Amino acid sequence: MHNRFNAIVEEASVTLYRTAHTTFVKLVQDFQCGLATPEGEMFAYPSHYGVNAFIGLPIAGGLHGIGVENLEPGDCIITNDPFSTDGMVTHIMDVSMLRPIFVGDELVALAWSFVHASDIGGAVPGSISPAFTEVFQEGLRVRPTKLYKRGQLDIAIRNIFIDNSRIADELWGDFQAMISALASMDKRLNQLCQRYGVAAVREGMEASMALADAKTRQVIRQIPNGDYAFSDYVEGMGEGDFIHIHAVMRVSDERIVFDFSGTDPQVAAAFNYVTGARAHPYTLQAFIYYILTREPEAPRNAGLLRALEVIAPRGTVLNAEFPAAGGSRVTTSTRVYDVILGCLNAALADGITAAGPGMSGVIVVSAKDPNGEGNRVSVINPLCGGGGGRFGADGTDGVDSRSGYLRTVPAEIIEAETVMRVKRYGLVTDSQAPGCWQSGAAIALELENTGPEAVMTVRGMNRFYFQSWGARGGQCGHLGSVVLNPGTDDERNLGKIDVLKMKRHDVVRLTSPSGGGFGDPYTRDPGQVAHDVRRGLVSSFNARAGYGVVADELGRLDADATARLRAGHSAAHGLFTMGSSRDRLDIVWPREIRAALAMHLMQQERGIRQPLRLAVIKRLTAENQPVSLPMMVKAIEEELLYIKMH
Numbered sequence: 217m218h219n220r221f222n223a224i225v226e227e228a229s230v231t232l233y234r235t236a237h238t239t240f241v242k243l244v245q246d247f248q249c250g251l252a253t254p255e256g257e258m259f260a261y262p263s264h265y266g267v268n269a270f271i272g273l274p275i276a277g278g279l280h281g282i283g284v285e286n287l288e289p290g291d292c293i294i295t296n297d298p299f300s301t302d303g304m305v306t307h308i309m310d311v312s313m314l315r316p317i318f319v320g321d322e323l324v325a326l327a328w329s330f331v332h333a334s335d336i337g338g339a340v341p342g343s344i345s346p347a348f349t350e351v352f353q354e355g356l357r358v359r360p361t362k363l364y365k366r367g368q369l370d371i372a373i374r375n376i377f378i379d380n381s382r383i384a385d386e387l388w389g390d391f392q393a394m395i396s397a398l399a400s401m402d403k404r405l406n407q408l409c410q411r412y413g414v415a416a417v418r419e420g421m422e423a424s425m426a427l428a429d430a431k432t433r434q435v436i437r438q439i440p441n442g443d444y445a446f447s448d449y450v451e452g453m454g455e456g457d458f459i460h461i462h463a464v465m466r467v468s469d470e471r472i473v474f475d476f477s478g479t480d481p482q483v484a485a486a487f488n489y490v491t492g493a494r495a496h497p498y499t500l501q502a503f504i505y506y507i508l509t510r511e512p513e514a515p516r517n518a519g520l521l522r523a524l525e526v527i528a529p530r531g532t533v534l535n536a537e538f539p540a541a542g543g544s545r546v547t548t549s550t551r552v553y554d555v556i557l558g559c560l561n562a563a564l565a566d567g568i569t570a571a572g573p574g575m576s577g578v579i580v581v582s583a584k585d586p587n588g589e590g591n592r593v594s595v596i597n598p599l600c601g602g603g604g605g606r607f608g609a610d611g612t613d614g615v616d617s618r619s620g621y622l623r624t625v626p627a628e629i630i631e632a633e634t635v636m637r638v639k640r641y642g643l644v645t646d647s648q649a650p651g652c653w654q655s656g657a658a659i660a661l662e663l664e665n666t667g668p669e670a671v672m673t674v675r676g677m678n679r680f681y682f683q684s685w686g687a688r689g690g691q692c693g694h695l696g697s698v699v700l701n702p703g704t705d706d707e708r709n710l711g712k713i714d715v716l717k718m719k720r721h722d723v724v725r726l727t728s729p730s731g732g733g734f735g736d737p738y739t740r741d742p743g744q745v746a747h748d749v750r751r752g753l754v755s756s757f758n759a760r761a762g763y764g765v766v767a768d769e770l771g772r773l774d775a776d777a778t779a780r781l782r783a784g785h786s787a788a789h790g791l792f793t794m795g796s797s798r799d800r801l802d803i804v805w806p807r808e809i810r811a812a813l814a815m816h817l818m819q820q821e822r823g824i825r826q827p828l829r830l831a832v833i834k835r836l837t838a839e840n841q842p843v844s845l846p847m848m849v850k851a852i853e854e855e856l857l858y859i860k861m862h
Contacts, residue, residue: 217420218427218515221260224404225250228329229262232397237389238334239633240595243625244578247390249329249397251405254284254316256326257518259421268621269501269549272518274494275328277301278314280360287316287323290367292395294377295360296336299538303492306549307542308357309333309343311377311391315398319409324417327401329394333387334580334593337380340715341582341593344543344675347453347714349484351539356380364395382582382593428519431511433470436523438510439563441467446558447478447807448571448685449798450533450551451678451712453485456837457830458682458801459533461551462811465559474500474556475527478811479534481818481825486675488536489545491528495521498549499534502556505617506568531822532814544675546576551678553618554685557604561687561791566607570655570732571684572616573601575696576676577728579661583635583670594634596663596672598622601679602648602656604731605690611656611731613643635667644694644727646755648748650762651690651733652740657753658694658730662702665718672724674698677712679729683795689788690733691762692795699725732793738764738785746773804836809843816852824859831855 228249236242248266252258256276278293280300293314298305305312312330316323336343338355348354356377363373377391378384409417443466450459462478476499482488491499497520504520514520528535533548554571561567577599585592600619603611612620627638640662647658677696684693698710702725710716716724742765748754750771759765764785766777794802805813813832817825832851836843 217417218424220408221251221420221424224401224408225260225262226264227404228397228400229265231400232329232393233265235393235396236331237386237393238383238595239625239629240334241331241390241393243623243629244595244598245621245623246332247330249327249394249401251401252326252328253421254323254326257425258328259424259517261516263516266621270497271504271516272497272521273304274492274496274518275304275314275326277304277492278312278328278360282360282362284323288366289316289318290364291316291362292364292398293360294363294373295358296333297357297359298490298542300359303490303496306489306491306498307545308351308354309336309543311336313363313394313398315402317402317405319406319414322414324409324414325405327398329397331390331394333381333390334595335382335387337382340673341382341591341671342580342673344486344580345673345714346486346544346547346675346677346712348486348541348543351541354486354541354543382591424515425517425519425522428515428517429522431514432507432520432523435507435510436467436470436472439467441469442563444559444562445807446555446562447810448551448555448558449682450487450548451681452483452487453714456834459483459487459548460810460814461534461548461555462807462814463555463559465556465563467563471523471525472503473525473527476532476534477527477529478814479528479532480814480829481531481822482533482536482540484826486541486544487548488533488540488542489548490542491526491535495524495526497521499526499528499552500524500556501549501618502553502560506560529818531818537822546676547678550574550576550618550676558792567688567734567791569606570604570611570649570651570687570690570734571693572604572618572731573658573693573729574679574684575729576600576619576622577674577726578676579726580673581634581636581670583665583667586635586667587633592634595625596630596634596636597625597661599659599661599726599728601658601696601728602730604684604693605649605651605653605655605734607734608653610653613656614659615656616731635665635670637664637666638662639664639723640725643753645753646758647694647730648753649684649686649691649693649730649733650737650740651686652735652737653690654733654737654740655693655731658728660725660727662723662725664723665720668720670718672713672716672718674713674726680712682798684729684732685795685798686732686793687734687791689736690793691737692793693732694730696729697727736787737762738782738787742773742775742778746771803842804840805843809845809848812845813848816849820856824856827859828852828855831859
């Protein structure tokens with residue numbers, strides 16, 4: 217039954233992929249579909265195409281305000297509202313649909329699908345700016361409502377969506393692709409029920425989820441019982457604004473609790489997302505990938521989450537409340553991914569992997585349509601960066617496991633569909649973090665605007681200040697950067713892009729971060745280092761400085777000089793190498809104190825948490841001495857009094 221369910225959702229996924237209209241769906245593949253029980257537990261999820269981040273997504277919230285008892289054959293529900301769906305939707309650009317699957321008069325399952333809408337309205341083309349402070353700025357938001365009623369399209373509902381998009385025809389084309397995928401799942405599940413009977417199919421749904429649960433518990437039993445804590449930061453929009461992500465992974469026999477108490481409250485920027493009351497795959501993505509790495513035959517469904525519990529207080533940045541902005545929520549979820557990896561590294565004797573690049577930047581450009589009238593909103597490319605080094609293997613060049621499902625748009629498509637010319641797209645020399653297993657290389661992308669003007673937005677940019685951490689003696693990763701008009705008199709270092717207006721012939725160079733290295737770099741095979749020198753990925757200087765390997769510029773290895781250089785090396789100690797910027801911050805703000813600040817802030821009224829957080833951090837950081845709990849409590853009381861008075 218599990219294999220048959222998989223065949224149904226894989227076919228539907230291919231249908232959506234082949235019939236979509238926007239570049240972001242048909243090439244980047246930011247879409248997916250699946251099958252769930254009438255209670256909302258997802259029992260089948262594809263693996264060949266589309267997004268892997270929502271395996272086991274709880275979808276009961278997609279029926280909010282409608283009710284399962286009011287569903288009829290031929291209905292199709294549409295929504296893009298994170299708040300009313302309690303996290304079935306994680307930001308409003310992910311337009312989702314549900315179709316009830318009836319066999320006769322009996323509701324057997326729910327078919328689900330989503331696409332990332334390249335434009336859903338809002339203040340900027342593409343709908344997403346990291347600087348947005350409220351969901352209202354991000355475009356149209358619709359609670360669950362029936363797009364189709366008993367097979368009849370509600371034109372008024374359709375028009376609400378297409379009238380609010382800058383790319384109405386393409387958006388409706390993507391919606392039709394979703395509808396086709398939902399119809400495919402309906403047809404195939406009905407055929408399965410006709411062949412084996414509804415009772416046998418229902419038993420198969422539960423058995424498949426029970427198998428996934430059993431596989432998960434097998435993995436958990438191999439992790440030593442105990443509490444394992446880790447913290448990391450999202451780089452916010454203002455200078456010195458670092459958003460704290462804190463987790464404790466509590467392992468107890470066959471269960472794990474991920475407690476995110478100590479994570480900062482939601483912020484006045486687009487880094488928030490909604491996860492609701494249940495364990496959510498978008499938060500637990502790193503651990504789900506770990507399960508599937510250890511048990512690759514485990515079914516991809518909600519059973520993977522049954523042994524897992526998440527404590528994510530409502531009002532935090534990873535379980536935000538209305539009206540939080542969330543268009544750039546990938547920034548926070550990427551850092552949550554790193555934090556869970558940190559917990560796993562602390563728990564497992566040999567470790568697992570260094571941090572990845574910590575960024576999943578998606579580039580959107582609005583400019584004159586080179587093939588028609590008016591402006592066109594186009595996704596240029598996702599930009600991730602080299603993956604972290606792993607126990608037993610190097611990181612992957614240019615891409616990370618967390619975002620590996622996002623595909624690259626070919627340069628020919630970019631140049632045919634937009635005014636952008638791709639001047640460079642390649643790996644960056646000396647960007648691999650040294651380690652016994654080094655990180656993958658960073659990527660540099662240079663784009664020239666050939667039109668009269670263009671507006672570029674990039675969501676998800678981070679790791680411009682804090683390097684990705686190394687593990688078990690591995691070094692930290694390469695920082696990201698954005699430079700306008702490099703090599704000219706007009707060259708400017710832009711930092712992270714919010715909204716960039718480009719004139720004709722302006723060139724922007726975006727360089728991704730890279731992940732950290734794993735293990736002592738002086739134990740790396742010198743022949744591998746020399747090979748990277750020959751490939752142009754490592755300079756002879758960095759081969760010597762980072763790995764203790766002596767090789768000339770052509771990559772010819774001097775084995776005797778290498779042995780002498782390495783003889784005096786002292787191996788680094790400690791589980792993590794956090795980097796100088798993070799080390800300086802941790803001296804002033806120890807992890808326990810920073811987590812305590814977040815929990816104190818959560819006790820205040822929601823409207824004052826953000827200004828109070830910024831005021832306390834600015835005040836105590838300026839004192840440049842380690843913050844104690846009494847100092848922090850005093851600063852909170854005084855700043856709170858000032859805020860209330862003004």
